[in-house]
Amino acid sequence: MSYYHGIKTSEQATTIKPAVNTEGCLPVIVGVAPIHLATDPAELNTPVLCYTYAEAVAAFGYKPNFGDYGIAEAIYTFFSLYGVSPVIFVNVLDKSKHKMAVSAAQLVVTDHTVTIKADVLKDTLVVKSSEATLAVDTDYTASFDDDGSLVIALVSSSSHYSDETLTVSYDKIDPSKVTTEDIIGGIDAETGKEKGLEVINTIFTKLGVVPGMIGAPGYSDNAEVAAVMASKAASISGLFKAVSIIDGSTTVAKKYTDVYEWKNKANITSKYQVVCWPMATMGTKKLHLSTVFMATQALLTYENDDIPYKSPSNKTAQIDGICLSDGTAVELGLSSANYLNGNGIVTAINLFGGWKLWGNNTACYPTNTDPKDRFFCVRAMFNWDQQTFIRTYWTDVDQPMMKRYIQSIIDSENIRMNGLVSSGVILAGSCEYREADNPATSIVDGISHIHKTFIPPVPNREIDVVYEFDSEQYAALMTA
Template sequence: MPANFLHGVETIELDKGPRPIRGVKTAVIGLVGTAPMLDVDPADRSLNRIRLVANDRDAARYFGQNRAGFTIPSALNAIFDQGNGPICVVVNVLDPASDTTAVADEAKTFDAATGKLTLAHPQVSNVVVKHTAGTPTYVLNTDYTLDAANGTITRKAGGAIASGQSVKVSYSWLDPSKAVNSDIIGAVDGAGNRTGMQAWLNAYQELGFFPKILIAPGFSTVNAVATELNVLAGKLRAIALVDAPIGTTVQQALTGRGPAGAINFNYSSDRLGLCYPHLKVYDSASGAEILEPMSPRLAGRIAATDQDKGYWWSASNQEIKGIVGLELPLTAMINDPASETNLLNEAGIITVFNAFGSGIRTWGNRSAAWPSNTHPRNFINIRRTADVIHESIEYSMLQFLDQPITDALIDAITESVNLFLRTLVMRGALIDGHCGYDKAKNPVTEIALGHLTFDITFMPPPPLERVSFESFIDINLLSQLGGNG
């Protein structure tokens, strides 16, 4: 019955038919670690809360310079080296107010030419400059100026410090080693705030999407951190990448897949990617090669592949950019099952392929679920494609919830999902897919409770991991000899 009386004509708009389903973001990397926050303007500093970083300018603005010992700037640099548009949801856990180490009476001398001295550590606070005799204590901005980010002190002309004078300096410096595994793992504090990697759980409410590739470089070598990454990957429908410790041999990496192993590789999760070995990177600050974990560059490579080709593509056999070599050489032959790269892949470990003329490439399609689980979900790209389909459909159902259950509603839901699946088939993300309504799964008792069940069937294309040729030497082909005569 109409809600009110009308003697006249009206038009009532009704929504009928299917609705478009929008795919969720996939090229989003969740990064947790430590940053030199004294490089950052106080208004842009963050602690245990998410920051959105879309490019190298954001990286410098919110997380500072690439300094030794701090994990976030180097990881962002590694990610953006891989190209095309990843988005990073970053959490810094290092607190400039408390994660410091004190230095007492460090003896330094001002350079006579420049009037400067540089302390043994950057990122300094609570600086006290004294005469070598202990008195007087010099006054900031009267006798000297301070560049706290770089740990540089400059004498002021007309101040009490003489040219070339020696002094004693006491200070505290932001020490990245103060960040412990519990800081990275995080928790919910007494005020209800999520800290560490738990802050990623706030991403949808704040940004409208979750990170889908999770990393904690420099910390994921520890089982406790790797375990929590796996837990969060399940909650966020993401994958997490963990690194073997520096110095791990091939045998130790393989042994680590079992209970007798001494490293963080004893998992069978289809949401964990196991990364080995570390990579050599040229450090312009020191002019030397340093080792960095593989996980940030693999994360960047996965995100770039998502953007360039699609999330249904494997990121294996793709060039890794910005590195000069591997922690240790690995034998890599495309046709040798006994090569070290193949043995690692066979054990469910993602590694690096570097053969003559190949360049340095990611190598490995499978998660830690392999070889204990042979379901196609152990292919990382299939796991991620299924996640995208499930989450995209779930979010799209908000527009149908609480409508009256009718045949029209059932048809609208099934056709909306089928339109989405057909679009994915046309893009190459699926071989085929279908959504249907099975009356047998929807008894009247469930419908009366406002509950409908639909079936979704689909199959993403698996990556071509192995090619076999059967070769025959056929003597019958000799009969063609002499045919010109």
């Protein structure tokens, strides 16, 4: 050691670890997008994190045809109606497969333009005048209008500018060819790339964020899709948990009394599922209630410091009605809505100041009454806290198994729990290393068991007030 005379300083790592920031209820939408309208199209079966409407539209396109394009519906709901972000989108529509050819047809030119009300793939467009094939950008331009229709405009400098008819052929997107198998996905046998819902397992490694809610509007009422969604939600990347938000069928279950039977037949009974019924309306648009639920929850979580401890039930829903998929209006009173809630189904009602989501229970209710499983907000809190714990202490894995390392985790976590209690987010929480849970056989195998208690508040779903007429006080007042 070299000779030193004076004062010197050094630093060591802080024993108490601050918690990492996590996404309280980050929504993921797997579905179909009008990708032919995108200016910077996202890759097929690739998760894209979008913070703005412009980002989402550039990556996935937008067309107000929500019956065909669930991702367009989600873009409208999250960004336009609720103004909440970010959202992760995964498009499964394959332009090379989900399409159909349209034979050549003669169209009348009006004001030097022809409008095609179809989802045209521009790179397949062939425009002819008599027997001559017109050149794009020389004889004509082709662009999409706000409704997604293709407008062919003849160029004034072209010799075809005054043509009265054009013969046009093209391929067009056919979203009806997207199947439940495309949504479910899996691993591509040729490329080894994840597809559909399987992509969810790649989100953390690709984007560094963790899904909190999973939706597939337009497909989640399929029993197999719903089951796979629950499976993915229960184990994301083998580490994290989320909740899948399911739509109850409005074609099989057309009355509120039919939904419970549909739910049971479809075996939608997981604590990692929330069932929403029926659909919702906003103006002339029909929205899946699952999308509305996810947007409402995302906004509520954002407003509460990204901690999902409040229930979205009885919170304002940006809708003006509820309906079946065919547009038939649904009327639900409080007793009808409560019947749905009592069977583990979330709905919406119009009481005391406009439309509200109504229901706290996940799909496991009424079979499972464990508060951490049945109440959505409590389930979301357990998912959130486990996510936070994993991401905060991951670097402690493979550190030397010594008491001071374990104690630093315990101390850090108890400080965090005390902070959550002080801020009114949870009622109590503690973390401890118990000798009884850690036998020598586990210790020498490099396994430490930590016990944690965690008590988020349950929603006050019923307020029961007893009124009494006090006759004795009445008599006293009369004789006073």
